[in-house]
Amino acid sequence: MKYGFFPGCSYKGAAGYKESTEAVSRLLGIELVEIQDWNCCGATSYWSTQSIEAYVLPARIMALAEKQGLSEIVNVCNACYSxxxxxxxxxxxxxxxxxxxxxxxxxxxxxxxxNLNIRHLMEVIVNDLNADDIKKHIKKDLSGFVVAPYYGCQLNRPWADIDDAHYPVLMDRLIEMVGAKPLKNYSAKTECCGAAHMVAHKDLCMPLNNRIVKDAVSKSAQTICTLCPLCQFNVDASQYKSGLPMVPVIFFTQMMGLAFGLSEKDLKLQKLLTPFKLAV
Incomplete structure (x- = not known):
């Protein structure tokens, strides 16, 4: 399966997202064709200006994809997708x-x-692959691994056409497919992490992230699993000096890689700020 791929600005610098995405995609037979000469989409910060330039940035990405003959653009970032x-x-x-x-x-x-479909890689894996296509790669038993699925606030809103806007289940299904246990009563799964506002308004964003972590920890999750670089960084980094028990925050592709028998080193789990060893 071949898809156009817009990696976005934070993909390479995220804690193991690139490495785990590439490894898992290879195993699943997913070919991600990077859009040539792509630019930043502007994310939510620039989009809020509603200037012509704010529209040109994402339009240029899509125009470049069309020029390459691509019919779908797959993202790995909620802000890019949105x-x-x-x-x-x-x-x-x-x-x-x-x-x-x-x-x-x-x-x-x-x-x-x-004339393009805009999609997120997690949704592609769940909806375009059969469960057996995923399960056949499983080499490690994760049946005792309790995972809090954190979607963030932008994947399903405002459209709610790929999943429920407030209580999505796509990642829950993926967690089950690889043999782990999704935290069923995780009420913070679509709470906002503050995104880029964490830089300028840390005092307002810290309580948001504390709720995301506290809800997971209080219900015995061993890790929080997410699908956006900024969500991952904010929830991970906010735990220091929060006074809460610390829980690792991994990407869904890293979780899949673990189930597929890839090493923690290959998945770059050592890049996490909260050590993954706390979860296993």
């Missing part, structure tokens, strides 16, 4: 804006049509 989808929706509704964006793109010979 920004591309919002831009696609807005440009479909506003002909004047669409014209202005395409005028800017024409300067480098690009054209945006919007």
């Amino acid at each position: 920004t591309l989808r919002k831009a696609q929706e807005k440009l479909a509704q506003d002909n004047d804006l669409n014209e202005k964006v395409n005028l800017a793109l024409a300067e480098e010979g690009l054209k945006y049509t919007g």
Whole structure:
């Protein structure tokens, strides 16, 4: 299976996300074709300005994908996923804006049509693969491994078309597929981590992250599993000096890699701020 791939700005620097994504994708037969000459999507911070440039950034990514003959763009970041989808929706509704964006793109010979599906890798794995295609790679028993599935706030909102907006289950299903135990009553699974606001408004964002961690720890989760680089970093880094018991925060691809028998070194779990050994 081949998909267009927009890695986004934080992918390479995230704690083992790139390494685990590439390893798991190879095993599953997923070919991620990187969009050539991609740029930052602007994320939620720039998107909020509602300027022409804020629309041009995600539109350019999609136009580049179209130029490569790709029909789907797979993301591994909630902010990237959300920004591309919002831009696609807005440009479909506003002909004047669409014209202005395409005028800017024409300067480098690009054209945006919007004929693309925007997806997240986790959803692709759950919906495009059969459970048996995943289970056949399992080499390690994770039946005693309790995982709190943390989706973040942007994957299912505002559309709620791939999963429930407030209590999604896609990652829960994936956790079960690889033999681990999803925390069924994890009420913080779609709480916001504060995203980039953690930099300027740490005092406001720390309570958000404390709730995400506290809910997982109080219900005996051994790890928190997420699917966004900024979510992972915020929830992981916020635990220091929080006064709460610390719990590792891993990516869903690292969890899959563990089940597939890949080593902690291969999955770069040593890059986590909260040591993974606390969870096993």
